[in-house]
Amino acid sequence: MPVRTKTASVSHEAPREEQPVRRDAPDELPMTMAEEGEAPELRTSMVRLVQFPQIWGMNASPFCLKLETWLRLAGLPFEIRASINTQKAPKGKLPFIVDGGQEIGDSTLIIEHLKATRGIDPDAGLDRHALATACAFQRLFEDHLYYIIAYSRWVDPEGWSATAPAYFTSLPAALRPFGKLFIRNAIRRQLYAQGISRHRPDEVYDMARRDFEAVAAQLNTHTFFLGEQLTTIDAVAYGFLANIVKVPVETGLKRAALEFPELVQWCETMEGGLYGDP
Ligand SMILES: N[C@@H](CCC(=O)N[C@@H](CS)C(=O)NCC(=O)O)C(=O)O
Known part of the structure; x- marks a missing residue:
């Protein structure tokens, strides 16, 4: 639902024409693949977000809430799997994601991975x-x-x-x-x-x-x-x-x-x- 603010509106559901864009410019793609002159297929698989269950009606883990918020902001489809088992996490902490069978830990590294594999970057215009x-x-x-x-x-x-x-x-x-x-x-x-x-x-x-x-x-x-x-x-x-x-x-x-x-x-x-x- 779009929200009107003082000067801007924000929505995590981009209008149709603003749906995640496939970027084919080689310089925005991982270097090894760009060097080979091939644009990698951008992934479309559903991301599974493994995070602590909610407490107090929200995610009480700041890092889990950060990542869920980023996924919403980026407009990427994801499903949530609640867990308290940090031992199964690739870095022994939550959140982590499962993306096409690959497990990735650390909210910042996950965001970098998603930017690269989905061709979506909310920070692209920043100087x-x-x-x-x-x-x-x-x-x-x-x-x-x-x-x-x-x-x-x-x-x-x-x-x-x-x-x-x-x-x-x-x-x-x-x-x-x-x-x-x-x-x-x-x-x-x-x-x-x-x-x-x-x-x-x-x-x-x-x-x-x-x-x-x-x-x-x-x-x-x-x-x-x-x-x-x-x-x-x-x-x-x-x-x-x-x-x-x-x-x-x-x-x-x-x-x-x-x-x-x-x-x-x-x-x-x-x-x-x-x-x-x-
Ligand atoms: N650098 C990590 C930090 C994640 C983190 O500290 N998670 C906490 C919850 S907010 C955790 O899993 N704590 C359980 C533990 O350390 O055993 C990230 O960005 O994901």
Whole structure:
């Protein structure tokens, strides 16, 4: 369903004439094949997205939500297989995809694979400066804010009171107390090793507030992250921001995000445009 925003409309269902374009220009194709002078067949197979099941009415994994959002933004057909088994994932983490029998892990590598094999690239029109901005913001979300989200859910007692009852419902009741303790302790050790848990909660959430400041400043200049068109960084940002403002984990992290109404508004625009009723 197209969504009207201040200055632009967004739809994950491209009108017929804007359906994914087959690109035959050799310089846009993988180098080895272009060198042979042959245009590879662009794949049309349905992508299977393997990701965690929903919690709180959405995908509570920022990386899974990022990839699902990108698939919707790109207008590619996909089916979802819910799983909690990371051991079956090619890189031991979710999400991964199965594409024509090939398993591919890591949301960013998956997006690169899909751009190359489907000939579709929401970032094609971006200049060097815009790509640099996208790269820096992606690192902010994936290599900084991600750990604060994990801290808010698994370490902060306020967040744990929402995480504990929501996350373990697929475990048999008798195993739940052990599962909760085991997984929480493992994540606490990871966050201590990564470093974020060595700070006081007010320090952690102040760091997040600076991230939100940067994101809000960027969003204030355009409808979407890099202008009036959706690009990959919008999918990245939605995976993380929605996982803060739209989940019932009431910690200093969410309170800091809610100080920026433009972030909430932008999440609503994204949700309405990409997840709204067809
Ligand atoms: N770089 C990976 C990160 C994926 C990731 O960290 N996934 C988390 C869920 S948000 C996961 O599978 N955690 C389970 C684990 O580490 O065992 C990507 O972009 O896909």
